[in-house]
Amino acid sequence: MNTFKKIEELRTELLNHRLKNKKIGLVPTMGALHQGHISLIEKAKEESDVVAVSIFVNPTQFNNPEDLEKYPRNIERDLDLLSKAGCDIVFTPDVNEMYGSTHDLKINFGVLENSLEGKFRPGHFSGVGQIVSKLFNIFQPHNAFFGQKDLQQFFVIKKLIDQLSFPIDLHMVPTKREINGLAMSSRNERLSQEERLEAGLIYKALQESADAILNNTPINHVIEQTNELFKQNQRLTLEYFEVVETDNFTGISTVSDPRKTALCIAAEIGKVRLIDNLLLNY
Template sequence: MKVFKTIHQLREHLSPLRSQTKIGLVPTMGALHQGHISLVEESKKKSQFTVASIFVNPTQFNNPEDLKKYPKTLESDLAKLSEAGCDIAFVPDDSEIYPRKPEIKIDLGPITTELEGKFRPGHFNGVGLVVSKLFHIVQPDLAFFGQKDLQQFYVIKKLVTELNFPVELHMVTTQREANGLAMSSRNMRLSADEIKEASMLYKALKISQNMLLAQSDIKEVKAQVQELFSQSERLELEYFEVIDTSSFKPLLKVKDSRKTAMCIAAEIGSVRLIDNLLLNS
């Protein structure tokens, strides 16, 4: 596996490959786990050449303390990518991606103000900006993102449509710990007891999925989730919503189960966790 730190080096290496090779991109912020590796594995199935980026993007953090605490494990990340058969790791520093403070804003409309956008103002502007840059830099044929960040995937899908990026997007199923907790880089900051308790997010999603499939009213489902979290001393529920994936607006009634998902966010200690399930999964 080759490792490049500059845009020029990366482009120079990829240029002769473009006409004969399908290039897959796996954008990450490092602190890699099996969820990230599953994206690399999916890229290797669908493309001939895989590029993984490792860049902790400062513009998508609305909380400076969260950015400061984000785990950085570059050495082990590179070892995991190499073992997974990744072809290139692109590991730029901040000044390579943002030579000066960015002034451009990418507003992708109402979908960016729901759920995560409501609780993390400006987050999706930063996501849209860095993903646009990575698409321009790498010029991939395919790009792979995890379902755990469901809203992010749909925001990027809109970005690709609105800006006519010639990129085929793939969403890869969430990888989970044995207790159901969605794999996340933030899990590194949890104690063993907190990891055990955080499994309640997945439990709540499964309960809500079963209730909705049994035709329960959404109000009843939300009340059940609230009741479940009220039993925890450490987990604080931030939101639980049943949403339409085309807009991410909360639903009062399920209209199309193929476009319905349950999304949840909660905090334990100082760590914020998110998760989701598609109703028909």
């Protein structure tokens, strides 16, 4: 496994692989790796000749400075996990290497910018678009792999690829979960064991809501029931729960196409914000 901190050195390495007609698969991460990330690498190994991972805590996608400061970092552990997972290339730049003296570029994703995560985290998707565009330009991968847990982010990146004509095949990898259903996340490291157990309610709520919708319970009733469920819990605070179409991530009142319908949720426990989702045709 080769590790790089400088863009030009990384580009030289990648060019050597492209000249040998090797397919490059990219897994962008912010570190604090877990089995969810490893599942992305496993999928990348199936689809690519060379698996490359970036580790960079991107400041432009954090609208909360405290969240950025507390984001878990453990580069030594991450590198060990990547080596054992069979990763070929790791890119670990610092902020100056990625952005230089300024990073004021803004990208607007239209309706995706103002719904769900975009609404509750102003500027977040602009920052995501900025860093992913840079990584795509630096790596020029044939394949890119992202987890379903960040479903809205996946469709933001799909829009980025489609509208900027990146010649990249985008892959969505299913969410890896703890035993109690809690979606694996780097932020879970900030939870106590008791909070982790309690947070299993998030996935339970998604499953019960999806089953209710598939059994023809009106969506507005399902939303009311989910809000009531969280009101009865003393630890978890519900930020939003919506049923949306993945074309635009705006709320719907009836299901027109289950294949394009998702249940999306955000909740806070122990000052840690957690998100999850379930595609209706799960």
